[in-house]
Amino acid sequence: MGAVIINFKAYKEGSGKSAVELAKIAEDVAGRCDDYIAVAVTALDLAEIAKEVSIDVYSQHVDPIEFGSHTGRINAEMIKEKGAKGSLVNHSERRLKLADIDFIVSKLKSLELTSIVCTNNVSTTAAAAALNPDYVAVEPPELIGTGVPVSKAEPEVVENSVKAAKSVNSKVKVLCGAGITCHEDYAAALDLGAEGVLLASGIVKAKDRKAALEELVGLR
Numbered sequence: 001m002g003a004v005i006i007n008f009k010a011y012k013e014g015s016g017k018s019a020v021e022l023a024k025i026a027e028d029v030a031g032r033c034d035d036y037i038a039v040a041v042t043a044l045d046l047a048e049i050a051k052e053v054s055i056d057v058y059s060q061h062v063d064p065i066e067f068g069s070h071t072g073r074i075n076a077e078m079i080k081e082k083g084a085k086g087s088l089v090n091h092s093e094r095r096l097k098l099a100d101i102d103f104i105v106s107k108l109k110s111l112e113l114t115s116i117v118c119t120n121n122v123s124t125t126a127a128a129a130a131l132n133p134d135y136v137a138v139e140p141p142e143l144i145g146t147g148v149p150v151s152k153a154e155p156e157v158v159e160n161s162v163k164a165a166k167s168v169n170s171k172v173k174v175l176c177g178a179g180i181t182c183h184e185d186y187a188a189a190l191d192l193g194a195e196g197v198l199l200a201s202g203i204v205k206a207k208d209r210k211a212a213l214e215e216l217v218g219l220r
Helices: 016-030 043-052 076-081 098-110 122-129 155-168 183-191 209-216
Strands: 003-007 036-041 057-059 086-089 114-119 135-138 173-177 196-199
Touching: 003 173, 003 209, 016 036, 016 043, 016 209, 036 043, 043 057, 076 098, 086 098, 098 114, 114 122, 122 135, 122 155, 135 155, 155 173, 183 196, 183 209
Parallel strands: 003 036, 003 196, 036 057, 057 086, 086 114, 114 135, 135 173, 173 196
Antiparallel strands: none
């Protein structure tokens, strides 16, 4: 049993009505397995999806700001009001400075929201763990969206990231991302010491999204 967090990104299949449908699929599968399943959705879909499903819904990003003159920005208080459980932070497609990551993690914690800080190697995983987030998710960027799982291509990154994170912060949970598509990949990540996976296209862009998620968690 582990955690499965599905990042809808800005895929057409992960936005609007299709996003709501996928969130409901995730809710259905979550009710039939022992794994923790959650979704990370766009800011535009966050409020609607949070109302539609009982599983946890995360924002894909928040900005390191308080309320004020920040046109087009989104802060942690805003996502909490819309029903978010927390947010991804520092995804490889939305990199942040270390000080900004620290600000966001602290702000989310003060609001009793969950932080999932994305990292790309062992050293950044250790640095992120020191900021005391709830999760760190290690994703080598060169493998994202390739279908080549990090748990197979670079297993030492996962294993060493787990060790590095835990040595800095024993309470932090480590997720594995990049190229995860099937149950074998998921099981391999757990065997390497990760407590779950962060994935996107393997589920969001699958021809049969329900079947893909069921297979991932071992229901098929």
